[in-house]
Amino acid sequence: MTVLVISGTNTDIGKTVVTAAVAALARAAGRRVVVLKPAQTGVGPGEDGDAQVAVRLAGEEVAAVELARFPEPLAPATAASRAGMVPVTPRDVADAARKLATEYDLVLVEGAGGLLVRLDSEGGTLADAARLLDAPVLVVAAPALGTLNLVQLTGEALRARGLTPLGVVVGSWPEAPGLAERCNVPELADMAGAPLLGAVPEGAGALDPVRFRELAGQWLAPELGGEWDVEVFAERVR
Template structure:
């Protein structure tokens, strides 16, 4: 049985909870004694602490993972929360896929599993219309997980993302549904079945909706609840 060394976590759009899922998966795998590390190659929307810029997603990872000295969990950081290609143009600091590949391989050498979180949705350009997130994933030669939400509109967004990924020749492990309510409507329940039927891809995780989830990610009780519905065996084999 072959073990993966990297998984790319993408989403149907921005704000579907990719960072929460990446953080949770890091916690879950490390709890299983699998040395997993989170990595955000490109972050738009830097936050400031004094005169220092910080990557907010990496700061969230720190709730479950303490980086080693000189470990790069982010390669390109931009202040405006724009599409990466445009933020890079404004900063006159283009994204270099070779830097990302180098940082990924460095993490790969020091850990069993690298969990790479994308910026925005899957179709986001990184350099221009010729090189975006799918091209980076192919360069890294790793499979993807699609994060979507339980809300209305998820069937369309998930199907479009899955078909786009397939058109780019990407290997999809499965779909994780984030923000699943405690008392779902009949429509939300039906989405679980229809997502698999429409995409042909298994739903490998259902993550519950928790108020103020990012603020509470350091709480073990919250983390345990979040990871309870994810089939880790489908992700790492």
Template structure:
């Protein structure tokens, strides 16, 4: 049977309604599904925080799960804080928005898709100049944003606020992904999923809880069943 093809633009920015919502697993799942359709995929993390030099990070996890070779960071900071705060405390220098745009263009020149994983939510600053993932998307013509959200109580408000922030900045939302779907969802979670499915922004899928515990081979085999065509 032919693998499904996920219809996404060449550059996709992956943001979340909150921190630790499943952006890295979602990025890996998107990469795995795009690759299953025959596309070449790269991933880029503008700012990686909370990881020591020499240790693994989100892009290492994306490489492991999705099996892609090109998954790189713009900058790494060790404190588990928002990029601007971490850089200030560490005395580090954050890359400019233009440098992120240039890095993404370089990856796009040799890959069909580039997935850009943000830090935290859509309005977390990347550079100390007030630029966020939303501004980065606006500087990448044709790009769109995938919003990773929770399944639990409170997610409707957070998700709608994120979508509104994108709309006010004229940034396209390509879809929603529930970052961790429980094996035994509650009535609240089932209703939340139905609500997402009825929004104009498509619900691309729900990633099962524990997906990050799979081997890369298992993850890549299962991912096309998690995300909609």
């Protein structure tokens, strides 16, 4: 796997922190890693975007590339239009990822919001970029009530486009999960049509970066370079 696309089922669910954890484990395994953020919105000049946050957590050896930055916190197509700026297209994303794949062992393409959020005025999406790349997609989901519907819709959208859902990672697992969170755990894989590959604890992004890298392997399954075990986790939160 040279290129991995990371998409959320929604926004603000821990996608960047999951990206950082995947990057940290790949770097610890000796791989050259780059985080590619096609379109960063809602961040001003000189401020850290998602790619820079991921690198801060994963380690300075990980590189960050941002194709475009739009000032308003909106979907990329809308943010680009309102700013009078050129949007990023799926072809732009695919071309950039292919070029980076000649220099790095792993390219992590972190989307904006959900899988079908529009990148440009033609309706291009992260799913279209993944299809051009023929890349697997890691889905980051929330644990709370309502997530099963979003996970199933995302899985169906991937399969309808001939894309492979690599698995699902819970982006922000609460310290004291409620009934809905605990009941959702055994359902997520079925809804996605792909395995549950991890659960990153709530607040992990606020950890000291060194501590973050030390713990990342406990949050992600072996398929992502960690030692997290879905059966042990499911039993613990039952």
